[in-house]
Amino acid sequence: MSKKTTKKYLHNLKKMTVVASLMIIIGLFSSIAVHAEEAENQQQNTETTADSKISIDSSKLFQTPTLAFGGGLNETQEKAVGDVLKIKEQNYKTLKVEGSDVDHYLHITGAKTSGLFSSVYITRTVREGQNVVKVLTPKNIVLVTEAGYTTPLTTAGVSNLEIRVASLDSVGPVSGESALAGLYKALEDQGVTLNPDKVYTAQEELQTTASIIDNTGMKDKSYEDKAKMDTQLSAILTEIKTQLAEIKDKQVTDQQIEEIVNHAIKNARLEDKLNKEDIQRLVSLSKVYIQNKDSILDKESISRYKKLAHNITKDLQDKYGVQMEQAKGFLATAFESIKAFFGGLFGNHL
Template sequence: MKLKKLFVAGMAFLTLVTTFASAAQADTSSDVQKVIDESYVQPDYVMGYSLSEEERNQTLNLLSYDSSKDTNVKTLTTTAYANIMNVADDSSLQLYSSVKIAKLGAKETLSVEIVTPQNITKITPDMYRNAATTLGIEHAKITVAAPIPVTGESALAGIYYSLEQNGAKVSDESKELAQEELKTLSQINDENSGKSNYDADKLNVAMTDIKTAVADKGNKLTDDQAKTIVQRTINNYNLNLSDTQINLLVNFALNLSKSSIIDSASFKSSLSSLKASIVSKAGNTFSGINLNFDANQTLENSKNIFAQIWQAIVDFFTGLSR
């Protein structure tokens, strides 16, 4: 009886610990949006360190800076960049892309506008949006600008810097994931640019489906399941990617499955809003494509197919033995 009581007490304790751990994860993943809602009374500007005074003023103007009321202007230095991105501090780093972050109402979706698209050479607005969603941003308006041609990758570091300077607890895990996602999407997009039947909108929507499927599976996602989810998803969107590109998506899916961001109640709804927004602006791009595609359902279908094949084999040999 005493052992039984100890067992019951132990199970209760473990349940309590698990509950607190889940709550802590949820709080961490929702912290980013909470800070934006509460602290961004004015827009926040983060300027690249390498801008000359003339370029800085030009970029602020591009970001619709209003000197009569906007006071939150920060500079992303090479030291701050190194700390955020967990790399060596290199004074030769060139940081030109700059960002403006403004809060939006809870019913509005995440918005990204690149006001100098000719100067952001590798990153599209929806790539930023996908990465920002992984970071935990649900609704905000992000504006990106650069006075000269640059990749645009340092703008994401500017978003991190803004959030952290305003009190958000952005985990290294979330930053690394968002950065990995941005690099993966930009690399795949760059390598397929100009190819027939390829479209960046399809890649970004496919990524929202992959992330949703990963959130459904949680940290129980296996390597084979990740491969199946990615392969079936890109097939659904008619994306003919190389094995190397597929592996980048699979690795990201596996890393995402270990992250606490997928425990956030709002993560999947943010992805759904992002997907709907991309599709609505894409014209006929998604004509004939199943937009209700469920990557996890393909896993269940695979199980059923294997079960049917096995049963057919059993029935065949059973028939031979009669």
């Protein structure tokens, strides 16, 4: 065998050895990833079962379907909004949302009852701890989208409800906040206890996302465009909460918070649309989460956030074509790292 042939043989042997090693490593990572995923799924299934029971038992307090209508509506409009909300039940309760309710639940001072028009209809359902939110008149609700209601409700600890929101064409565009206040009022009216820290944090979320949507110029866009960004922001908030919960040390540094926020923004594909002011809003909201850690970042809440995150990710992909970065998963990330390493040895001929 000539020196040239020997050299080529050794080079090929080296490549084969490295490739074999690579396959072993990939197999190892695959095994680790599969076992890790199975363990996580088993844990989530256990948590889901327990949390669903808690949520179902809690939701049993809400027995009577309820229409909470904006206090600015007259009797004719009350009937009309009931038709828009597609109320089929013969027996349901009605509540009037007043300015004092908006102040009490949403901490928005100065709201006049005569200016409250958005309404909400609530019925109890069993959705494994999730809520179903439908905005039936999206052109008339200019601030709060379906995702904008769902995320605060999850944060507030509300579950297993079907919620329909609407406002009449005759009154023009409204924010939709009186419907949210009406929802909270209807829950407490039937004995559902709302944790004030959760409700406060939920409202902070709503105000934060609304401010970001306004700041990015999305407020004047179509409902579909606003709903897309609202869903992306919901994904960000959910990831921030789950990541903060994993930090056992309560003394979370500002740098850690900023890293978590920036990572969540990147995952939701909004890094090119949010400016420093928007990022600071999310950092400030993260600090609210930490201040209310026992209520917001507890095990039961995190389980609900994870279930919500699954739905959000699906909506982003199916409805809006947004492929979240984190969906690549552990194995894909590991393979890319290994590929980059061995690519340095053999260029692009792996």
